[in-house]
């Protein structure tokens with residue numbers, strides 16, 4: 001008897017520990033059915049506006065996917081990125097990672113106004129970003145997943161958070177990993193999520209440093225294929241052309257696949273932050289090799305890591321608000 005009671009106690013301890021763990025890794029009380037009663041068409045509406053926008057311009061899929069990342073790394077996935085500078089709010093759109101770079105805000109506005117018509121003040125801007133990121137991935141040929149929902153919107157923004165938390169393309173491997181760990185993400189998440197760079201573009205200014213033997217760069221960048229580098233130099237001169245655009249994955253720039261990782265093996269990753277995943281750390285190098293070899297493995301881990309990233313510190317319950325307009329808080 002005593003034995004079976006203690007056995008039960010141990011069992012229930014295990015059960016609560018694993019519940020605790022799964023809540024943590026799934027972002028507390030976010031769940032995919034959140035709008036099933038309050039706005040049953042929510043997911044369909046998001047998908048249809050995203051599909052139209054991507055049909056018009058393929059790159060939009062990449063731009064929307066990136067917005068969710070830049071939202072989640074600053075005060076959690078709370079729509080803070082979407083706020084414009086109004087009153088005391090200074091928009092995160094003015095930060096170094098976002099200025100002249102993040103885009104797609106008009107598409108988010110369009111989704112929001114369609115949702116406000118269907119079910120006013122119900123679907124948060126933070127959830128729109130999470131759904132649009134998933135839909136964009138699927139539309140370009142990537143994996144799908146059920147998006148946990150129920151995030152609410154912030155009543156503030158943080159430019160300093162945006163500047164400090166979002167990794168820069170010339171950060172060291174160690175700095176990038178530290179920034180992911182500060183969000184509760186691990187090395188597998190870093191490598192899989194960087195696979196987002198299988199679609200979309202980068203400006204010359206984000207990787208120019210790799211192309212030229214500048215003072216401060218004692219050596220040319222040997223982790224960059226030299227013939228690829230000379231091609232890049234033609235469109236990304238030593239000075240000027242800052243905003244010129246280049247594909248992050250030059251092999252299949254509009255298709256969500258694992259060529260990003262194959263490129264890293266060939267030293268044709270565009271950003272320094274891409275190539276270091278292959279050259280600066282054994283564990284991440286192994287992951288890069290695995291994803292380059294096994295697209296399915298990449299897709300599986302990408303979906304898991306997107307759910308994890310989407311679960312960073314959400315505002316739930318009565319915290320935050322459901323904005324009527326993603327660009328401004330409800331009363332100011």
Ligand code: HEM
Nearest residue numbers: 062063066069101167168169193196200201202203206273
């Ligand atoms: C690991 C650290 C990361 C760094 C240093 C980084 C950096 C960058 C940079 C510099 C650009 C080009 C921006 C420009 O020049 O305008 C870019 C684009 C992009 N990033 Fe990342 N990124 C990282 C991780 C991620 C993650 C985790 C995601 C999504 C989950 C993501 C999604 C994208 C996408 C889709 C684009 C293309 C956007 C477009 O074409 O509009 N990135 N990133």
Ligand SMILES: *[C@@H]1O[C@H](CO)[C@@H](O)[C@H](O)[C@H]1NC(C)=O
Nearest residue numbers: 093094098099100101242243
């Ligand atoms: C960069 O953005 C600023 C404002 O955010 C704008 O004034 C400037 O013209 C932009 N630069 C380029 C080259 O687009």
Ligand SMILES: *[C@@H]1O[C@H](CO)[C@@H](O)[C@H](O)[C@H]1NC(C)=O
Nearest residue numbers: 168169170171172205209216
């Ligand atoms: C990284 O790039 C930024 C912006 O171009 C620059 O100010 C900084 O000096 C660079 N850092 C390193 C370590 O090269």
Ligand SMILES: *[C@@H]1O[C@H](CO)[C@@H](O)[C@H](O)[C@H]1NC(C)=O
Nearest residue numbers: 213214215216217218219220
């Ligand atoms: C790069 O610059 C360093 C010194 O700044 C020099 O020793 C080296 O030869 C240069 N390499 C190339 C390829 O120009």
